[in-house]
Amino acid sequence: MVKRGKLPGAYEWLRHEYPDVANAYERLGTAVHGAGPLDDRTRALVKLGISVGAGREGAVHSHVRKALEVGVAPQEILHATVLALPTVGLPATVAALSWVRDVLEK
Numbered sequence: 001m002v003k004r005g006k007l008p009g010a011y012e013w014l015r016h017e018y019p020d021v022a023n024a025y026e027r028l029g030t031a032v033h034g035a036g037p038l039d040d041r042t043r044a045l046v047k048l049g050i051s052v053g054a055g056r057e058g059a060v061h062s063h064v065r066k067a068l069e070v071g072v073a074p075q076e077i078l079h080a081t082v083l084a085l086p087t088v089g090l091p092a093t094v095a096a097l098s099w100v101r102d103v104l105e106k
Contacts (some may be wrong), residue, residue, distance in 0.1 A: 008024040008058060040070040045080045052084045052096040060096055074104050 007015075015022040033043060044067035053060035067077050081100050084094040 008062075041067075041072050043078070044070050044072055048077065048080055049084065050059055052093075053088055055088075055092055055095070057095075057099045060099040061103050064100050068103075077104065 011022070038046065044063065048060065048063040048067055051063050059095075063079055068074075077100055078097070081096050082093065084096060
């Protein structure tokens with residue numbers, strides 16, 4: 001099963017109210033992470049990039065924490081975020097950097 005640290009309250013509520021749905025979601029996450037050759041660090045940076053590109057603040061927070069857990073350095077996380085600039089634009093990248101810093105500066 002997926003390793004869990006501190007989860008957002010909304011997800012904890014979902015787990016409580018709909019445990020079968022939450023368990024199925026976690027099994028899907030485990031399956032996709034194991035479906036290919038990427039290592040933990042690479043997968044963490046890819047997931048961070050997807051979250052930045054999608055503009056999902058909560059997902060950026062989550063994937064920064066997960067990246068740190070697998071040994072990605074803060075400077076690598078910041079660089080991965082800055083790489084979004086030519087694709088998603090300055091405002092979106094600055095917002096994403098603020099979400100990254102929310103976690104890194106705690």
